[in-house]
Amino acid sequence: MRTIILSILLILSMKLCAQNAPEKLKPFSCGSIKPTGWLKEQMKKDIDGFVGNLDLLVPGLFQDPIYGKDRLKNILKLKT
Numbered sequence: 001m002r003t004i005i006l007s008i009l010l011i012l013s014m015k016l017c018a019q020n021a022p023e024k025l026k027p028f029s030c031g032s033i034k035p036t037g038w039l040k041e042q043m044k045k046d047i048d049g050f051v052g053n054l055d056l057l058v059p060g061l062f063q064d065p066i067y068g069k070d071r072l073k074n075i076l077k078l079k080t
Contacts, residue, residue, distance in 0.1 A: 035043055046052065055062060 034040075050057065
């Protein structure tokens, strides 16, 4: 019985939230959102660590076709 009541309350709350939602979402401009706090600290650690030195750790990685200019096109052949 408790599960049914919680399910009904969840459905009703979802409908209420949906009614208050904006009509259309607007995209953020580039650079308008900047990380702060723990996220900024983690990004700094990433850049100073593995992610920032990826080209030194795996020298041939960026010559791989999946990272090239055609990476978003369907002309790449999959590795087997």
